[in-house]
Amino acid sequence: MQVWLERMTIEKNIESKSFPSVEAMLVDYRPEVPVYCLRKKRIQRNARDFVNNFPGKVLYAVKCNPHPWVLDACHVGGISDFDVASLEEVKLIRERYNNSTPYFQHPVKSRSAIRNSYRLHGVRHFAVDHLSELSKVVDEVDDTRGVTVYVRLATPPGGASEHFSDKFGASIDEAVSLLNRVRNTGFKCALSFHVGSQCYDPCSYQTALSVVGKTISRARVPITALDVGGGFPASYPNMALPPLADFMKAIVEGVAAIGLGHEITLLCEPGRALVADGVSVVTKVYLRKGERLYINDGIFGSFAESSSNQFQLPARLVRLDGPIGNGLKPFTVFGPTCDSNDQLPQPVCLPEDICEGDWIEFSLLGAYSNALNTNFNGFRGCMFVDIDDT
Numbered sequence: 310m311q312v313w314l315e316r317m318t319i320e321k322n323i324e325s326k327s328f329p330s331v332e333a334m335l336v337d338y339r340p341e342v343p344v345y346c347l348r349k350k351r352i353q354r355n356a357r358d359f360v361n362n363f364p365g366k367v368l369y370a371v372k373c374n375p376h377p378w379v380l381d382a383c384h385v386g387g388i389s390d391f392d393v394a395s396l397e398e399v400k401l402i403r404e405r406y407n408n409s410t411p412y413f414q415h416p417v418k419s420r421s422a423i424r425n426s427y428r429l430h431g432v433r434h435f436a437v438d439h440l441s442e443l444s445k446v447v448d449e450v451d452d453t454r455g456v457t458v459y460v461r462l463a464t465p466p467g468g469a470s471e472h473f474s475d476k477f478g479a480s481i482d483e484a485v486s487l488l489n490r491v492r493n494t495g496f497k498c499a500l501s502f503h504v505g506s507q508c509y510d511p512c513s514y515q516t517a518l519s520v521v522g523k524t525i526s527r528a529r530v531p532i533t534a535l536d537v538g539g540g541f542p543a544s545y546p547n548m549a550l551p552p553l554a555d556f557m558k559a560i561v562e563g564v565a566a567i568g569l570g571h572e573i574t575l576l577c578e579p580g581r582a583l584v585a586d587g588v589s590v591v592t593k594v595y596l597r598k599g600e601r602l603y604i605n606d607g608i609f610g611s612f613a614e615s616s617s618n619q620f621q622l623p624a625r626l627v628r629l630d631g632p633i634g635n636g637l638k639p640f641t642v643f644g645p646t647c648d649s650n651d652q653l654p655q656p657v658c659l660p661e662d663i664c665e666g667d668w669i670e671f672s673l674l675g676a677y678s679n680a681l682n683t684n685f686n687g688f689r690g691c692m693f694v695d696i697d698d699t
């Protein structure tokens with residue numbers, strides 16, 4: 310709780326009120342700062358669907374959106390286990406939920422984060438992808454027998470908007486020796502991978518699972534758990550995607566193909582797929598110069614990740630005073646800072662008569678948006694509201 314109270318002092322104007330629509334919220338607040346419009350019920354439903362369809366345990370990847378309402382919505386939707394990447398995230402989860410299990414799945418941790426998460430917060434699941442990281446875990450835990458160590462495998466590139474395995478992940482050779490060291494040290498052995506974020510090809514999971522199969526048959530150590538990571542996609546308009554069911558099917562078939570059965574716990578760590586469509590951001594137009602619009606949010610705020618990945622976001626104009634003209638045209642949209650890079654990557658189609666004081670609602674901004682918001686040029690201010698329009 311403490312962690313979030315601290316953040317709330319930065320993100321002023323946090324609201325707990327619920328509104329039936331974005332328009333109703335705008336009538337009440339006429340906000341000058343960007344407004345994160347959370348749909349708690351949508352996130353609850355996404356979580357519930359995921360839990361019902363994934364053939365194992367679903368951990369929510371806290372980094373994706375650590376807002377307490379988002380965590381609570383996932384929790385209400387049936388998720389009580391969380392993928393965490395830092396001691397702060399461990400504390401956040403531990404302080405918020407009694408019955409939760411944090412899994413420290415970041416393969417690079419400080420010694421103090423390992424020590425304190427183990428000793429003070431009871432963390433018993435750690436990922437590693439290198440012998441030096443394993444040595445740190447060995448040094449910092451008292452009893453290796455109660456701890457599961459996940460050896461994170463690198464996966465082949467392709468099939469996802471963001472590839473992670475240039476930064477993290479052991480090769481099969483490295484994983485085989487790591488697993489043997491894990492077992493000899495007394496830990497329970499497990500494997501994990503992440504196919505990359507916004508994965509658009511279900512075959513990526515099958516390819517990664519065949520790497521798992523090769524590793525297991527060469528390592529010859531008993532594996533207690535397999536974590537297939539995150540990467541499940543959101544439906545951005547400029548990306549054609551197979552349905553989520555195809556990803557689940559690929560995983561079920563991929564696990565069966567390498568001969569793993571009920572003796573192992575299967576886990577996954579979705580972030581984006583649970584929350585992307587659960588949040589929109591309402592921004593205000595500060596200035597129009599011909600076909601250029603200057604708004605109060607940009608790439609140093611809510612649009613950092615969507616811009617760097619070129620994700621297209623649905624956008625609609627909201628005007629409280631007066632009708633909106635019929636014609637649409639593309640506008641270049643700039644963020645509020647003095648930095649010339651602060652520009653959305655694609656033109657945004659909006660009504661021709663858009664003007665200063667109008668609001669624009671951008672949808673599909675639940676993932677890696679508020680989590681990456683900076684205070685650059687002093688533009689961190691924002692509000693969170695619940696919109697119950699689903």
Ligand SMILES: Cc1ncc(COP(=O)(O)O)c(C=O)c1O
Nearest residue numbers: 370506507539540578579580581
């Ligand atoms: C270890 C780990 N797990 C899960 C996730 C969540 O990924 P996604 O939002 O693509 O589902 C990430 C994202 O960075 C990650 O690094």
